[in-house]
Amino acid sequence: MCLAVPAQITERSEYMATVTVSGVTRQISLMLLPEAAVGDYVLIHAGFAIQAIDEAEARRTLELFKELEQYAVDS
Numbered sequence: 001m002c003l004a005v006p007a008q009i010t011e012r013s014e015y016m017a018t019v020t021v022s023g024v025t026r027q028i029s030l031m032l033l034p035e036a037a038v039g040d041y042v043l044i045h046a047g048f049a050i051q052a053i054d055e056a057e058a059r060r061t062l063e064l065f066k067e068l069e070q071y072a073v074d075s
Contacts, residue, residue, distance in 0.1 A: 004043035004050060005065075006058035012038050019044060022062060 007019035007028070015030045019042070030036050033049040041058040042049040053061075 002045060004045040006041055006053060006061045007044050008058070009036055009038050009040050009042060009049075012036070017049065019049075022065075 005021055007021040007026075009017045010020050010025065011018040012030070015034065017028055017030050017036065017038075018025055019028050021044075027047075028042075028044050029048045031048065033042060033052060036042055036049055036052060041053050041055055043051045043053055
């Protein structure tokens with residue numbers, strides 16, 4: 001099973017971008033999504049942006065991840 005995580009692009013340089021995921025920043029490749037711009041939300045998997053998504057979808061997904069974390073801690 002693969003899991004893609006939503007992130008917001010905060011900086012871009014050529015085909016690389018800095019993204020923020022729940023307050024954590026990291027570098028990703030935009031080779032598969034070259035049209036992505038600063039401020040966009042993207043799904044990232046294995047260090048690549050694979051799909052653009054809207055902010056509402058990104059927030060919903062991140063909230064679901066927080067719920068899952070709570071279940072893992074409670075078990």
